Amino acid sequence: MRPFTYSCAKDATNALTQLAGNPTAKFLAGGTNLLDLMKEDVERPTALVDISGLKLTEIKSITMGATSGGVSIGGLGKNTDAANHPLIRQQYPLLTQAILAGASGQIRNMATNGGNLLQRTRCPYFYEVSMPCNKRAPGSGCGALEGVNRLHAIFGWSEKCVAVYPSDMAVALAALDAVVRVRNAQGQERTIAFTDFHRLPGDKPEQDTNLQPGELITAIDLPKNALADHSYYLKVRDRASYAFALLSVAAGLELSGNTIKQARIAMGGVAHKPWRALKAEQFLVGKEATDENFKGAADAEMADAKPLEHNKFKVELGRRSIVLALQTALNGGKA
Structure with missing residues (x-):
């Protein structure tokens, strides 16, 4: 060091x-x-x-503004406290499930909510300083592009970078339409829609997020929704615990009878950022909540996947995982 x-x-x-x-x-x-x-x-x-x-740890109901009726999570609150808070467990069980699927209890006790969003890829080429990596050393190349890329992206990657983003919590936040609140040194505050917070690699893979230099995450706001009764976080990994996702799916459904009024689906382990499955969501709106329609939604989303040499299995894994996550969400989160 x-x-x-x-x-x-x-x-x-x-x-x-x-x-x-x-x-x-x-x-x-x-x-x-x-x-x-x-x-x-x-x-x-x-x-x-x-x-x-710093005193940026509070979890509270939001009574004003665009996210009124929702819940605000302090940027410096611990992951454990967020996962176990009654407001989160009752109104956003999807987020609780995702946080508890990540890391270990000891790490969740230390890790902060804002820090979770800013964690960097676990690509082994990024960590091995003797290997080329445009994210670590811009212009040096991407070792994973032609290397061992079993763990890498199938959506949104570029010739510059094929790494994936590791957070479980962030995948749920993407599905929940979260908003990130930040502050700069001049005291100015702004909000960033969660889908715009992280970046795809493009020509600048060294830039993980759209934060400006020197900005501090003060809170994460969750808008009110009607997904709590039908949501589920599915994490597929190589071993049962303390492992990053090969692929994950955060799924939530708002139903009228058995008709889908609204669907929210995000994926982890497939892109440089939490991947919002918009085609799958759009396919489901107005349709009956059936296995056939869940499969149709999964097919619609995975049709655009562009796997690398060693991760072609992620396409079928993604298809099946979307279906299983939606089936479990429909069943109230019970497998």
């Missing part, structure tokens, strides 16, 4: 001011990803600004 300075922020303004003055500084919250990256010499910040003590 390379030398760095360390300071504790007194408040959000102080934190943002410290970061604004040093383009090679990083915020430190739970540290569950950043410290690993520093130890592996992937991340090389010259300064860490500790924001773990």
Whole structure:
């Protein structure tokens, strides 16, 4: 690990001011990803600004604004607290399931909600500093493109990068139409729709998100919805626990009788960002909640998949996973 300075922020303004003055500084919250990256010499910040003590942890009902009736989750709250909060368990069980599917209990106790969104890919070529990786070293090439790419993207990838985004929590947030609240050093606040928060790689795979330099995630807002009774998070992985998804599906249905009024579907492990399955959603609206229609939705979404040499299995896995997630959601989240 390379030398760095360390300071504790007194408040959000102080934190943002410290970061604004040093383009090679990083915020430190739970540290569950950043410290690993520093130890592996992937991340090389010259300064860490500790924001773990800031009062941005509250989970509360939203009474005003575009997301009125929903719930706001503090950006520095812990993953464990978000997953187990009564408002989340009752109104957004999909999010609870997704968070609890990620990492281990010990890591969830440390990891923050905002930090979860900012975690970086687990592509082995990104972590191995002797290998080419445009995300780590822009212009060096993508080792995974012609290398071992079993774990990599089947949607939205470019010649520059085929890595996938690892978070489980974020897949559920994408399906729930979450909104990310951020603040800059000038005290200005803005909101980012979750579908716009993360980026596809394009020509700049080193840019994971559309955050501006020096911005701080203060909260994540969840709009009110009617998906709680029919939602499910499905995670497919190589081993039963403490593993990132080969592929995951967050699915929610709003029903009128057996007719689908609204469907929300997002996928993980398939793209550089949580992949919103819009074609599958559009296929289902107004149709009966049947296995045949679930299969039709899965076919519509997976038709655009572009697998790499070693991950062709993800196309059929994605198709079957969408169907199973929708079937389980229809059954109230019970397999």
